Amino acid sequence: MKATIYTYTVIRSSTIDFKDKTPYVAGIVESEEGKVAALIEGYQEGMPISIGQTVVFSHLDAKGNKVFRFE
Amino acid sequence: MNYRSVSVIGIGETKMGRLPDRSLRDLIAEAGNAAIADAGIDKSLIQALYMGNFNAQYLAFQGHMGSLAAEVLGLRNIPTVRTEGACASGSLALRQAVIAVQSGLYDVVLVGGAEKMTHRDTETVTTGIASAGDFELEASVGVTFPSVFAMIANRYFYEYGNAREAMAAVAVQNHANGALNPDAQMQKEITLQKVYDGVKISDPLTVFDCSLVTDGSAFIVVAATEVAKKITKQKIIEIIGSGHAGDYITAAQKESLTTFAATINAAKEAYTMAKVTPQDIDLAEVHDCFTITQIINTEDLGFFPKGKGPEAVLTGKTARVGGVVAINPSGGLKAKGHPIGATGISQVFEVVKQLRGEAGPRQVPNAKIGLTHNIGGTAATCVVHIFREAK
Numbered sequence: 044m045k046a047t048i049y050t051y052t053v054i055r056s057s058t059i060d061f062k063d064k065t066p067y068v069a070g071i072v073e074s075e076e077g078k079v080a081a082l083i084e085g086y087q088e089g090m091p092i093s094i095g096q097t098v099v100f101s102h103l104d105a106k107g108n109k110v111f112r113f114e
Numbered sequence: 115m116n117y118r119s120v121s122v123i124g125i126g127e128t129k130m131g132r133l134p135d136r137s138l139r140d141l142i143a144e145a146g147n148a149a150i151a152d153a154g155i156d157k158s159l160i161q162a163l164y165m166g167n168f169n170a171q172y173l174a175f176q177g178h179m180g181s182l183a184a185e186v187l188g189l190r191n192i193p194t195v196r197t198e199g200a201c202a203s204g205s206l207a208l209r210q211a212v213i214a215v216q217s218g219l220y221d222v223v224l225v226g227g228a229e230k231m232t233h234r235d236t237e238t239v240t241t242g243i244a245s246a247g248d249f250e251l252e253a254s255v256g257v258t259f260p261s262v263f264a265m266i267a268n269r270y271f272y273e274y275g276n277a278r279e280a281m282a283a284v285a286v287q288n289h290a291n292g293a294l295n296p297d298a299q300m301q302k303e304i305t306l307q308k309v310y311d312g313v314k315i316s317d318p319l320t321v322f323d324c325s326l327v328t329d330g331s332a333f334i335v336v337a338a339t340e341v342a343k344k345i346t347k348q349k350i351i352e353i354i355g356s357g358h359a360g361d362y363i364t365a366a367q368k369e370s371l372t373t374f375a376a377t378i379n380a381a382k383e384a385y386t387m388a389k390v391t392p393q394d395i396d397l398a399e400v401h402d403c404f405t406i407t408q409i410i411n412t413e414d415l416g417f418f419p420k421g422k423g424p425e426a427v428l429t430g431k432t433a434r435v436g437g438v439v440a441i442n443p444s445g446g447l448k449a450k451g452h453p454i455g456a457t458g459i460s461q462v463f464e465v466v467k468q469l470r471g472e473a474g475p476r477q478v479p480n481a482k483i484g485l486t487h488n489i490g491g492t493a494a495t496c497v498v499h500i501f502r503e504a505k
Contacts, residue, residue: 050272050371052264053317054256058241061256069257071265071366078366082256094272108255 044100046074046111051083051092072098072111085113117216120353121504123346124153124335125463130451131299132232133329138176139186141331142228145456146187149224149333153346157187160335161220163194164211166204166227167455172242174230179455183226200246201403202490203227204332204458205497211336212356212499221341227456228331239327243454246491248364260324260404262365262492264316267406269371271318273421278318280424281405282309285322285448287427288402291434292445294476299326299451309405323405325446330453332460339504349470354483355388355500357381363494376489376496377414384498385416390483392416395500397440397468397478398485399461402447411487412441415498440478443468458488458497465501 051070054061061067068086071078083098090113101112126148128141150157165183170176180194197206204227211225231239240260244253247262270277286306292298304322312320342350359379362368369375385391392415400415402408409423417439418426426432432441444450444464447457465484467473473481484501 049366050265050269052261052268052319054258054261054264055317056236056240056258056260056313056315057256058244058253058258059237060241060254062237064256067256069255069261069265071371080252080255080257080364080366094268104255106250106254108251110255 044074045097046072046100048092048094048096048098049073049078050094053086068092079109081109081111083111083113118218119339120212120215121337121339121342122334122351122353122462122466123337123342123348124149124155125466126152127297127332127460127463128330129297130328130330130453134233136329138170138174138228138230139182141230141329142183142186142226145331146183146224146226146333149335153335153348155222155335155345157189159222159345160189160192160224162192162214162223163189164207164223164225165194165196166207166458167196168198168200168203168229169242169454170230173234179228199495200490201401201454202458202488202495202497203455205486205488205499206495208458208462208499209356209358209497212353215336215338222335222337224333225336225459226331226333227459229453229455230329231327231453232329251364258316260319261316263404263406264319265365266371267318270406270410273372277406277409277424279306280409280427281323282306283427284402284405284408285309287433288442288446288448291443291476292449295445295450298445298449299328300445300449319404325403325448325452328451328453330451330456330460332456332463334459334462350504351466351469351501352504353499354502355384355390357383357498359383359496361494363491365492372410373420374410374414374489374493374496376493377411377487380496380498381415384500388500390500394483395439395485396481396483397443397465398487399442399444399446399464400487401489402442403452405448408441408446415487434476434478443473443476443478458486461486461488462499469501469503
């Protein structure tokens with residue numbers, strides 16, 4: 044499944060559970076199923092990201108939330 | 115609808131900041147007793163207490179904040195309630211007090227807020243604040259509270275053009291105002307470059323785009339205006355407008371991330387009740403949890419057209435002196451501080467100070483009508499009040 048980035052940010056200061064993952068990208072992604080907040084994996088420092096960019100469904104996390112990745 | 119007129123007759127607050135040696139009890143005692151003394155009334159006149167608090171249960175292991183505050187302030191067995199609506203917890207307390215006094219149930223009530231935050235580490239505070247959003251759908255996928263507003267900033271840039279410089283200018287302006295406020299946590303002026311060079315929190319936000327982690331408390335005495343005239347010699351500041359609205363808690367469900375529906379609706383209710391327009395407002399304490407938020411708020415409150423908030427800041431229209439409307443003369447959440455549950459009441463403290471003409475070096479010239487705007491979470495709760503000296 045593909046989705047587009049509605050908005051995003053690179054997170055550098057996180058909650059306790061994500062402390063080891065920074066920096067990482069989270070965003071709101073839009074697909075035919077609507078908009079959802081999600082982690083977008085595969086960020087490398089300095090890579091260009093833009094609203095409207097396509098991302099790909101990667102897997103469900105342990106809590107059943109959709110995780111996406113950059114193409 | 116013919117409700118009774120309601121006024122603020124006393125105000126008190128602590129200095130905001132990192133106050134490691136002070137307990138919640140201590141902060142409540144100082145601000146609450148100051149407000150009662152400012153009104154010059156006997157404590158026995160206070161019939162109920164409304165207490166705003168967001169997160170003491172998590173950050174300080176303290177619930178039942180209404181009862182705690184009543185005991186600390188020697189109010190015996192009056193009814194109390196704690197209100198919680200994330201960062202709007204304080205103004206929600208005022209909203210409930212206004213309704214109770216308007217209706218005739220009570221004549222005189224005390225309204226307060228308190229929060230103690232700085233004794234916990236950053237990740238713990240970030241985790242606590244994340245509960246202002248949806249913990250399952252947002253925090254558990256890695257979304258922090260600042261990151262939601264970073265996403266809002268990026269979406270705003272996409273829809274209206276890059277506002278990075280204006281965001282930095284908001285921080286500079288609020289710090290300059292805070293430097294004139296003895297109660298402010300930050301009393302140092304900063305530069306645009308300092309904002310850009312700050313520690314990165316969540317792009318494009320640096321630490322200087324974010325409001326502060328603060329310990330503090332603020333209280334006000336609220337009374338029916340007709341009763342106020344008999345019991346206080348203090349200048350009576352009437353609450354001429356009150357509005358409260360909600361919106362979806364998750365950012366993803368909102369119709370727009372760059373216009374906050376809750377602000378639009380709460381403001382509409384308050385302006386209608388007050389019979390004033392945005393152009394009548396001389397000063398406003400708006401909820402600048404992040405610099406982008408202040409820009410969006412000044413648009414949603416009707417001070418500037420949509421997309422023109424950045425230009426308004428850059429051209430001095432939000433300045434304390436010489437602008438169109440003085441925004442956050444106290445320094446705002448950005449420089450005065452953001453003791454979450456106390457913030458909504460601390461905003462009222464500032465507006466009342468200004469309307470009484472008691473704001474000293476930070477006085478807004480010709481301040482006649484003031485507004486407070488307090489949002490909770492991702493603008494999922496909004497409370498707006500409008501004030502003017504009673505006739």
